[in-house]
Amino acid sequence: MKLVSAIIKPFKLDEVRDALTGVGVSGLTVSEVKGFGRQKGQTEIYRGAEYLVSFLPKVKIEIVVDDTQVERAVEAIQKAAHTGKIGDGKIFVTAVEQAVRIRTGEQGSNAL
């Protein structure tokens, strides 16, 4: 099992979700996050007081998938979240030791 975490542009969330559903991913977790990367921040001005906002709003999605699904899932996210401009985000894949479905107690791949 692998944990796939992706930081994407907020307006791309629906497309990413549809793409993941299309490759058989049956659930995901979404968080609103802020951060910075190569994309520069933006300037806000209130009655002449300027603030450079260096942390931009992003959406973080997390899915745990079976090893056989990882490649398709990552590809689906990469294609759906892509605009070609800086700030499109990143995808991280990490190993997962165990998964448990709370309702039934099922473990491992069966719990996904």
Next chain:
Amino acid sequence: MHKNASRAATALAALFIGVTSTSAWAADKPVIDTGDTAWLLVATALVLMMNIPGLSLFYAGMVRKKNVLATAVQAFAVAALVTVLWLVVGYSLAFTDGGAVNGIIGGLSRVFGTGLHGSVHPLAKTVPENVFLMYQATFAIITPAIIAGAFAERMKFSAMMWFMGLWVLLVYVPVAHWIWGGGFLGDAGVLDFAGGLVVHLNAGIAGLVCALVIGRREGYGHEYMAPHNLVLTLIGTSLLWVGWFGFNAGSALSSGELAGAAMLNTHVAAAVAALAWMAIEWAARGKPSVLGVLSGAVAGLGTITPAAGYVEPWAAMLIGLAAGGVCYWSSVVLKNRLGYDDSLDVFGVHGISGILGPLMVGVFATRAINDVDHGQPVGLVDGHAAQILIQLYGVVAVAAFSSVVTWALLRILDATIGLRVTREEETEGLDTVLHGERVQ
């Protein structure tokens, strides 16, 4: 025939006696006009609405989320506090005859609201005096509440309450008496229709002194201090705009053409000033900000306040244009160049409009709209250029008095109970530190 003539004579005599006794009664008892009274009752509610929730939301939206409750409650608590002080002694000292010292301060004939029954005030002879007292109470409430924007996000609630209560009695009450209550500035011919000097300059100068004495907020100039919710500020500004009809058109103290002129001028000046600020900011900064168009409207409303019932509508448009431009400069350019932290621009908007507006009265006031001097020319447009100097005298007197007494009050309070929360408390936020509550 003879009998009929005799009966007619009796009837005539009865009518005559009736008429004379009616006019004798009229001399004793004031004639209340229900139209005037109804309008003043409504205007009173409108001006209170400007303060709560108008001003309260206007300011609450501009602070950081950790200070939103502490900021919103200031105008509300001040409304309660000043109401009591006004009835107890404030109204009497501001609006009754002070005898030998009437040039400076009024008398005590209306303390605790005594002597109101069957009475009218000389400024509003067709309205029961209890309505006039209530109407003036709302002005006494909103004036100190405006100052709160200058020391937002760092003053102790206890110090704020002491300051507001003392300020109303020691600054607002005398200044209101000087200009409206029979004092020396009104006698000198200073014109202030609805409170450019009494309210806006008075509060604006006090705000500047507060910002200078209390000092900047922690992290001012380098930390992110953007308004947390400008929707609240938009709602607050909208309530202010509508409520301002009560403020300015109500200051006609009657219901008729003068009130109509004041309402029209108020509305037009607000609109032009909002557009002016928007256009300047758009050209200078590339974007028309929400806070900018809101600030422009308030600047226009503040600047037209002393002029609302004295000028032609075309002059109100020019006043609005000047308000948008000058207050943009004072809030955006001047403040950031001088570096004082007048957090919500009490001086930049209200103080500057309180200088600009009264001077504009000297230029544009005309007997065609309000014949205050019985046919004599009023402002420069009538050929009376000296009115500008008379207005300047009013500006200097109010600014000097308000700044000195405000400074002394703050120094005394700082030495006794302290004005500011600690650095740690300021960082944590006033909502939890001062009130034990917070917005989720």
